[in-house]
Amino acid sequence: MSAPRIESDVLHAYHDGELSPLARWRTKRLLARDPAARAELTRLAELRAAVREVASGASTPDFWPGIAAQLAALDARAEGGLEATPGQAPALAGLHAWLRPLAAGALAAAVAAAWLVFSTPTEAVDGGVVRWLYTKGRPVMVLDRPDAATIIWMLDETPGDQTGRGTSGVYI
């Protein structure tokens, strides 16, 4: 006479801790005599461990707040010449190591975009002497006349420091 087999759903319920105390005691006695059921129970345990590991690894941290903080700092720096404060530097420290290059790349792209926006070179359109001019965003006065000397004059960045060019010329 063969020993009674443990039904699959009962084994799963036992594994999940869903059986009543009496049913759990009876299943435990059957497992002691059934190697195949014990092997199945071991596989169920391994499967649960694997699922738990994958589930824990899938919890990606939200790194957008760190990037947003850096973008805000870049905007402020571009508008007001704001220097980086010491508290902003370790913003990337809260990220996982493998995410840091990604975040750094995003920051580099933001910096490059800001650089392009704020430092667009000028291109001559009338075929004068000055064909291309780049001053890192500094204001510049260009007097490009065919019958006189071509004058390229860098102006101060401080608003109000220059009176502008009038009949009396630019003040230095």
Added chain:
Amino acid sequence: MCTSDRPLGSRGRRALAAGTLAFLLAAPAGSQQLRDPGPARRPGTIGFQMTVSHVSPSPGPIDPRGAALHRRLKDEIRYESLRVLEQRRLDLAVDEIGTMQLPTGRRLRVRPLDVGKQGVLVAVDVEGSMKTDLRVPNHKLVVIGGQPYEGGRLVITLEPEY
């Protein structure tokens, strides 16, 4: 017989007059050579007459060496004194880079890129300040200024000769 105390004949007077005339004509050329003894430009190169000057709002003299610059600049820029700091000629072949050290410690680089009917295309880099490409006709003066220096501004001039 020939004697030394014989008065000059008509041939002698003509020879003396020709010699005097030749001396008078040669003297200005000689003095010009003394003023501008610069070597001849290297074959196949473009000469750039470079000048670095300083203009200041403080009252002072106008350097005679910068008189030409002053004539062109005085109506556009307000300053009270002008001093020429350095004059140099750079003879550069196409794609050759000439460098000058500015008083600010920065460098000025000049690189001719092409020579055409409209002039020489030259790239100018004032280190840390500006970069520009210019198409400059022969002997046209280009003035690049505005860099702060000693209470005034630096003025760089460039004039190609080819």
